[in-house]
Amino acid sequence: MLVLHHLENSRSQRIAWALEVIGVEYEVKTYLRTPDNLAPDTLKRIHPLGHAPVLQDGEITIAESGAILEFLADEYDPERRLKPEDKKSLRDYRYWLHFAEGSFMPLLVMMLLFRKIPKQPMPFFVRPVAKSICNRVVSSFIEPRLRDVLSLIEDHLTQNNWFAGDKLSAADMQMSFPIFAMSASMPLEGYPHIERWLVAVRKDAAYQRAVVQVGEFKVF
Numbered sequence: 001m002l003v004l005h006h007l008e009n010s011r012s013q014r015i016a017w018a019l020e021v022i023g024v025e026y027e028v029k030t031y032l033r034t035p036d037n038l039a040p041d042t043l044k045r046i047h048p049l050g051h052a053p054v055l056q057d058g059e060i061t062i063a064e065s066g067a068i069l070e071f072l073a074d075e076y077d078p079e080r081r082l083k084p085e086d087k088k089s090l091r092d093y094r095y096w097l098h099f100a101e102g103s104f105m106p107l108l109v110m111m112l113l114f115r116k117i118p119k120q121p122m123p124f125f126v127r128p129v130a131k132s133i134c135n136r137v138v139s140s141f142i143e144p145r146l147r148d149v150l151s152l153i154e155d156h157l158t159q160n161n162w163f164a165g166d167k168l169s170a171a172d173m174q175m176s177f178p179i180f181a182m183s184a185s186m187p188l189e190g191y192p193h194i195e196r197w198l199v200a201v202r203k204d205a206a207y208q209r210a211v212v213q214v215g216e217f218k219v220f
């Protein structure tokens with residue numbers, strides 16, 4: 001049976017959603033985060049980097065959520081519920097599948113780190129300087145780029161119901177994690193089509209079953 005190594009409140013939710021969409025049997029092994037919000041060392045026994053998600057299929061161990069979704073599409077989805085067939089949708093599928101981890105997540109991780117740095121232990125006289133530098137990086141570098149990302153997504157979802165055409169696909173699953181993270185840290189009122197997409201995701205029956213398995217995304 002497929003085994004999903006799931007870290008609480010993490011990207012593993014994408015994989016549980018995909019597994020529910022294709023209706024394949026799987027077992028979830030849940031790992032709790034450390035007090036520093038990291039993965040526990042036990043996850044390194046499954047994959048050397050110790051990140052989640054990791055999927056095991058017998059002797060095969062796969063990390064990277066995009067690679068796992070592609071593996072499931074190739075090996076377990078004869079009805080092509082995860083990957084569209086027509087050329088235009090397939091191009092969009094590939095773009096957003098890579099965009100989520102290649103362009104979107106690095107900005108979110110940077111924002112998380114720069115917001116955390118001034119809260120770390122440090123001499124009291126250093127803190128105001130650290131705070132001012134970090135705020136500057138967030139406001140002048142990270143936030144404008146995130147606004148560009150949201151506008152790009154909003155434009156795309158104005159013309160498409162889902163990320164890859166008219167049907168839900170693994171591109172939506174891959175994009176769900178950064179969009180949930182964004183929506184948890186700022187209101188998306190100016191982005192009605194992203195909001196509309198979020199409502200559709202939460203209504204999806206397979207998504208709801210995945211939430212029962214691995215929980216809903218919470219803010220860090």
Ligand SMILES: N[C@@H](CCC(=O)N[C@@H](CS)C(=O)NCC(=O)O)C(=O)O
Nearest residue numbers: 010011038039051052053064065101
């Ligand atoms: N690009 C990887 C990122 C994996 C990753 O960083 N996962 C996070 C959870 S969302 C993690 O394991 N964090 C714990 C840690 O870094 O210790 C993917 O898409 O799977």
